[in-house]
Structures are given as structure tokens and as C-alpha cells.
Amino acid sequence: MKRAVLFDIGDTLILTHPKLWLEPFLAERNLPADWSRLKEAARAAFATYQQRHLTATTLEEALAIWYAFDRALLEGLGVPEAEKVAQELVRQWDNPAIWPLAPHAREVLEALRYRGYRLGVVSNWDGLLPHILRVLGLAEHFDTLAVSALVGVAKPDPRIFKAALEALAVPPEAATHVGDSLEADIQAAQALGLGTVWVDHYGQHREALGDLRGVLERVA
Known part of the structure; x- marks a missing residue:
């Protein structure tokens, strides 16, 4: 059998914990983040993802959802210019360091x-x-x-x-x-x-x- x-x-x-992929990404760009807010920021970001991920069957739809996830996480951590940083993260979706x-x-x-x-x-x-x-x-x-x-x-x-x-x-x-x-x-x-x-x-x-x-x- x-x-x-x-x-x-x-x-x-x-591994999805933001400390393992997002913290190095931000450190390379000298971008500050308030990691004391991680629990709440991650909860909000993952809630956004869970609500929408089943609708994202194409590459384009998936990247749109990851942009929303990244932006929610970055805003929750107080990262400056979260919108631009989220856009860069999405552009680098095929960077193994993100995963x-x-x-x-x-x-x-x-x-x-x-x-x-x-x-x-x-x-x-x-x-x-x-x-x-x-x-x-x-x-x-x-x-x-x-x-x-x-x-x-x-x-x-x-x-x-x-x-x-x-x-x-x-x-x-x-x-x-x-x-x-x-x-x-x-x-x-x-x-x-x-x-x-x-x-x-x-x-x-x-x-x-x-x-x-x-x-x-x-x-x-």
C-alpha cells in the first residue's frame, strides 16, 4: 500500500513570525518599529488575511491580499510610510528571505x-x-x-x-x-x-x- x-x-x-522575516527587512532599511505592539498588529493583519484569502486564486489577487496584510502589520507596528514599505514587500514576494x-x-x-x-x-x-x-x-x-x-x-x-x-x-x-x-x-x-x-x-x-x-x- x-x-x-x-x-x-x-x-x-x-516560519511566519514577523520577527524572523520582517525585522531583518526593516533593519536593512533602518526603519523603526514598535515591537511591543506586535501581538495586536499581527492579530489584525492575520484577521484581514483570513477574511479574504479564499478569494485569491490568481497571482495578482494574492499579491493584493498580501499588500493589505503587510500594510496592516506595518501600520500596527508604527513603521513610517507603511504604504510604501508594504508595496516594496509585495514587489519582493519572490525573495526567499521573506519566507x-x-x-x-x-x-x-x-x-x-x-x-x-x-x-x-x-x-x-x-x-x-x-x-x-x-x-x-x-x-x-x-x-x-x-x-x-x-x-x-x-x-x-x-x-x-x-x-x-x-x-x-x-x-x-x-x-x-x-x-x-x-x-x-x-x-x-x-x-x-x-x-x-x-x-x-x-x-x-x-x-x-x-x-x-x-x-x-x-x-x-
Whole structure:
């Protein structure tokens, strides 16, 4: 029987915390930011994104949503000329520094491919994601991409998992899903009968895996 491993992207394979990608970007340009306001700024920016990302199926639509996200985040941090800075961030969407990989992400994918697993993405993201994965050199590792904006439903809706499993021709009991969200990734996948690996790169949950290399042991 074929076996598969499905991956979430945000904060599973790509780290989204603004301190990891936005702070270096601003520092290079000597732009100040009030990082004490990060929690509220990030909440507002991500809320804007979540409300609109399912409608962004094309590259142009996706970049418009990322502009709104970036501008909300920058304004929330008190960055001067947030509109211009957001425009520059969008122009640099294909800069890998904007999408930092989680430690060991590439080697884990390579190892799983070497072992013969079929790999897929199940991610709540807009239509830019396939382009981002190509920029990062990760696209070649995946046999299918179930991206919420392109599938039309978002996790924890079971249909997005089913879309990936059907594309891989793998039953739920032969698949494992790796993700960072307890509700959208772990509980949703378990409800369908998939194995799961809970990942937490920020050390907030002791029960979760802090190092992606542990995935290789969990699915062995």
C-alpha cells in the first residue's frame, strides 16, 4: 500500500513570525518599529488575511491580499510610510528571505521522498503558495498541493484533506498529517482517520514536536 505524508505550510515548513522575516527587512532599511505592539498588529493583519484569502486564486489577487496584510502589520507596528514599505514587500514576494524555512524542512522532505512516501500539502493559503514553493525549491518534493484558495475550502473542513488523499490515491489510514494547529491540523486530520504529528517551532506546547526531524521517527 502506498503511504503518504501531508504537510501544513505556515509555521510548519515556513516560519511566519514577523520577527524572523520582517525585522531583518526593516533593519536593512533602518526603519523603526514598535515591537511591543506586535501581538495586536499581527492579530489584525492575520484577521484581514483570513477574511479574504479564499478569494485569491490568481497571482495578482494574492499579491493584493498580501499588500493589505503587510500594510496592516506595518501600520500596527508604527513603521513610517507603511504604504510604501508594504508595496516594496509585495514587489519582493519572490525573495526567499521573506519566507524563512523551518529548520531541517528541506532535509526532512528529501528523506521522506527517499523512503518512498508520497508527499502532499494541505494548507490554508492563497493562490501564491505554489509560486512560493517553487521559489524555495520545495515544489519538486510534493505530488499534490491542496491549497485552500484553490480547493475552495479551508481547514478544518475535511474536504481539503480528502482532496489531497484522492489526488495521492492513498486512504486516510495510510497517511500522516504534519501541522502546527491543534484544531485545524491535528484534530481535523484525526477525525478523518489520519495519523498526525503536531509541530511547534516556538516552544509553546510541550506535547508538540519542536524539531521537524522527529517527523522521520513518527512516520517510520
